[in-house]
Amino acid sequence: MNSAAHSPSSLIDLTHVQKSYDGKTLVIKDLNLSIAKGEFLTLLGASGSGKTTTLMMLAGFETPTRGEIRMAGKPIQNVPAHKRGMGMVFQNYALFPHMTVSENLAYPLKMRGLDRSTIETKVKRAIDMVQLHDMQLRRPSELSGGQQQRVALARAMVFEPQVILMDEPLGALDKNLREHMQYEIKQLHRSLGVTVVYVTHDQGEALTMSDRVAVFHQGDIAQIGAPTTLYEHPENAYVATFIGENNVLHGQLKGRQGEQVDVALNAGLNTRGVAVGALGATGQDIQLLIRPEKVRLCAIGPSSYQATLADRVYLGDHIRVHLKLSNGDTLIVKTANDQSINALRNGQPVGFTWNPEDARVFTAR
Template sequence: MNSLAHSLDSSGALIDLNHVQKSYDGKTLIIKDLNLSIAQGEFLTLLGASGSGKTTTLMMLAGFETPTRGEIRMMGKPIQNVPAHRRGMGMVFQNYALFPHMTVAENLAYPLKMRGLNRIEVQSKVKRAIEMVQLHDMQQRRPTELSGGQQQRVALARAMVFEPQVILMDEPLGALDKNLREHMQYEIKQLHRRLGVTVVYVTHDQGEALTMSDRVAVFHQGDIAQIGDPVSLYEHPENAYVATFIGENNVLRGSLVARHGHEVEIALDAGFEARGMGVTMPIGASKKVELLIRPENIRLSPINQNSYQATLADRVYLGDHLRIHLKLDNDDTLIVKTANDEAIKGLNNGQRIGFSWRPEDARVFAQG
């Protein structure tokens, strides 16, 4: 994918990245040709697998890395040659990066003193930051005396204490356990809403991205595969990579039979014909295609003329739902998520069962 222009009108953006490239060895491009606009006050998440370019992009925004080519602008002014400490951006790292010999209050005061604020201003802003993250009784404790969640709150407060326009977060919740992680996701999002600060957040966790973000940029091999709000990415993926990376999808291969507008008919290798939406598939696309259908969009039913057929291979009890494994006639497995109800409990492994989906719930792409 070449030169990507994404969503926002750059004239109204707080930050613009224009044709940005990054190489560490002069040969391999870690970031290929990135065009991205970030709006004032939005929560933008850079989502991707390890090595996709998301963290490199964040480091270039922060000023810890310099683009090989291209330009980064903030409020219309180039900043790619501005030192990190002069960009007015707060930074939160995964390992918190707190000073262990300093108290909470001293950690928060440090960036203010470095900016030359007087003692009264420092005290006022530290007090406000402590109230913001609800650490009222812990300002004299050192980081080693705090839990992981409390340390993360201090790191957040330190990033916000000098009232930056932008806060950059690099996998900030990666070291926390599941319950605390989910709690901190909620707290960060509430802080964002209350303060109206612009947040650029890096994660490899798709659930975290969908939960917290106004928009998500899905990175893949140094490019943005798709950018949009969480609902658009989940329900209307523009390519097979995004469809499989965001959420879960069954992938069924086959050959294109016919097109009816955006709806396409496919002869699947599993031995039956099915329909799905080929919205982003060019008219002259390869006859070899793949149909992607999410487990929650498949409906089980008695075998009839409107259903496909498979063999019930297994089911996994997950409390609020069942995960059903269907064996297709070519031995492919189809995963179905369904309610844990009495009708399903009465089925036996090895039994033939009907299933179906609405064409608008399936996405069809040319095989890569």
């Protein structure tokens, strides 16, 4: 699926864009994507899915094999990168090592022929923006990773571009600093109103920062939408398993009741879930996906299912419970850290259940 209707409010439009490096294999198959002015759009996907190639075509470092890229209604696929007016932030920062912070920030302004007074004003504003006071005279080697990333951000923003492109900008940072920089980038986006196109393979980062996320898969967009839509209402099994965590249980379709279907799982469970896509006839092989936090432990009874406790993993604020089903499949349950869970013993039979509206049923693949 390749969904992204054109909108009059869009700033950037990619229409039927294809990209091949060898003239045979399409790394981007038929991309249609509209990016609204002022939005934070993340291109999310595994390695080789096409997300970075798409960003490089937007930046002007790659040229589409076919199709058109427009910005504010004007074709830009043949416009050189330095004339597109887009800021770029790379994972490796790409700072000039021999230049100070101020000189790094002034460089793109000098290239645009601005006068000295204007450059000084804009550099000071950019330094204030990323809170790097007293760092102006330091060189990149004298800065921490987080400080270097701030300089790279400031340099991308210093000439006030309409669009900022970010290619895995936080990939080299440790977890705590990465989370802090996610917050800072989002706050800058909100305060400046600039359009951001952000590439990452980190689903948590995409969910945290984005207005919309485009999930790339094998050169196509598998689904595009708000983070909550992708997480709660995936349109296909790939998105459901790529965004967040899911238990995948296999079985057969038994019947339909409106939006929901009855299924018989190979683990011996007769249950129900929400049908997604065309499922075919009764007896069709299906896969049911249920998120660990949607499964509830309960007393064994007529309205619950039964499994054997295989393991518990203590994670501080919650516990991951591993249940073994009758056919040997494992079901992961994410539950609050409380005494009743800690009292359970491995090998003990336990009850569990879920709401049918929380389960998604897809054709088996």
